[in-house]
Each structure stands twice: as C-alpha cells, then as structure tokens.
Amino acid sequence: MSKESSETIRPGKAPWRGRLHEIIFEADTPMGKAFDVALLLVIFISVLAVMLESVSEIRKDHEHALHVVDWVITVLFTMEYIARIISIKRPRAYVFSFFGMVDLLSILPTYLSLFMSGVHLLSIIRIVRLLRIFRVFKLVRFLGEASQLSHALKASRAKIIVFIGSVSILVVILGTIMFIVEGGENGFTSIPRSIYWAVVTLTTVGYGDIAPHTVLGQGIAAFVMILGYGIIAVPTGIVTAEMTQQGGYKKTSTQVCPYCSAEDHDNDALYCKKCGGKL
Numbered sequence: 001m002s003k004e005s006s007e008t009i010r011p012g013k014a015p016w017r018g019r020l021h022e023i024i025f026e027a028d029t030p031m032g033k034a035f036d037v038a039l040l041l042v043i044f045i046s047v048l049a050v051m052l053e054s055v056s057e058i059r060k061d062h063e064h065a066l067h068v069v070d071w072v073i074t075v076l077f078t079m080e081y082i083a084r085i086i087s088i089k090r091p092r093a094y095v096f097s098f099f100g101m102v103d104l105l106s107i108l109p110t111y112l113s114l115f116m117s118g119v120h121l122l123s124i125i126r127i128v129r130l131l132r133i134f135r136v137f138k139l140v141r142f143l144g145e146a147s148q149l150s151h152a153l154k155a156s157r158a159k160i161i162v163f164i165g166s167v168s169i170l171v172v173i174l175g176t177i178m179f180i181v182e183g184g185e186n187g188f189t190s191i192p193r194s195i196y197w198a199v200v201t202l203t204t205v206g207y208g209d210i211a212p213h214t215v216l217g218q219g220i221a222a223f224v225m226i227l228g229y230g231i232i233a234v235p236t237g238i239v240t241a242e243m244t245q246q247g248g249y250k251k252t253s254t255q256v257c258p259y260c261s262a263e264d265h266d267n268d269a270l271y272c273k274k275c276g277g278k279l
Helices: 015-025 030-053 056-087 091-095 098-105 108-112 119-136 140-155 157-182 191-202 215-246
Strands: none
Touching (some): 030 056, 030 119, 056 091, 091 098, 098 108, 098 119, 140 157, 157 191, 157 215
C-alpha cells in the first residue's frame, strides 16, 4: 500500500480537519448526528420555501420573506459545501461524487438567478439531499437494499432493453391496426396518435380521451387491456430473479472515507475498499 493511501488524518497533524470531517461526514457521533439532523431540517425548510413560492397567492404576500429565506439557506449550504471540500483529504473525489454534484447543484440556482429569472426555482433539487436521512438515522440497511436493487437492474438491463424493444414494436403494430379499424372519425386521426392510445391502454392507465367505437375496435381494446396485465409482470420477474441470484444483504457501517468520500463499508473494515485509505 502506498504511503499516501495508508496515511490518515491524525490529531497531531490536523486535529481541526479530522474533527470537521467527523462532524460533517459521520453519523455515529453525537455531534455528527446533530449536524446531519440540523442539515436535514434546513433542507426541508428550503424545499418547502421553494414550493410555497410557486403558489401565486403566497408569493404575492410573502415574496420578500421567501427571497430572504432562500438566500440565507443558500449561504449556509455554500459554507457547508466548502467545509466538506476542506475536511476531506481528496476533494476531487467528493466534488465529482453523487452527493458532491447534488450539493453543488443545490446552491447554483440561487446564484444563477442573479442573471436569469426563474432559475432559482430549480433549487427544488435540494430535496435529493434528503437521501442523507438513511445515514443519519442508521437506516443503512435500506441503502444496502437500494444498492442490491441497483446491481440487479444493471445485471438485467439487457433483458429489460429487449423487453422494452418488443413492447415498442407491439404498440406500433397495435396503433397501426387501430388506425385502420377506427379511422379519424373516431379520434384515431393518425398512426402516432393511435400509438399513444395503444401505450395508454397497454399500460392499463386508460385516460379515456381516445376510445374505440366499433365492435372490432372494442374487441381489440379488450385484448390489449388483458395483455397489459400480463406484460406488467415481466420486468418485475426479471429483476426479482437477478436479486435472488445476488444473495442476502451484508451489513455496512456509516463510515465515510476521509480520502475519497466512499461509503457503504463493512462494519469491521479498517481500510477503504475503494482507495485503500485508513478509516
């Protein structure tokens, strides 16, 4: 193992940096959990403020107050983002990680609103930051289950692509048939519009904005509806089979690597499984 990867943040070397990392990135300590709970509360307030601003009546009466709240929270998030970069040994790893990108995107809209109107409403992306709630309240098991589902989807993507391709061909055929059978006088004015009907019917959504009027068309519609129930179960079975092959869930801790910001380490792990840095 290289000297750089085995090096750790020792209290004697940079105590404030190690302490800052422990508070910001860890959820096992009282200070770390308090920080994350406070962060989640601020995120919730921020998202609520953005949603309230979209209501014209509320915006008319409280526009200035909501504007102040947005800027205060943006400044707090900016300070937090800078603190995260400072506290980690390899800032680039955090900046380009999933949460690093989300943290950056959560503050950019407010600053961009100085140059482009309406952009600050994109701050609603801050709601994605609520995913940290899994770490804060030790719901790491659910993160493991989500990871297992993600791996299952990746493993079965070829089958799912074939399935979607087959369904796409099917709706084109069904849409064309209905265009011929029903015609424009019954609302099927073109093949694309008929394909739209086929998608809505096959997925059993059934908006009702387009409906067949002829006996033959209604018979085809009934067949498509029944077919839809069978088709819906196919991707579920594909993913379930992949998840079964992957086996059970392995317990992980809330440790975050101080070098590369990697998570999902085993409870007894001493070194990061991604970069080799000491935890």
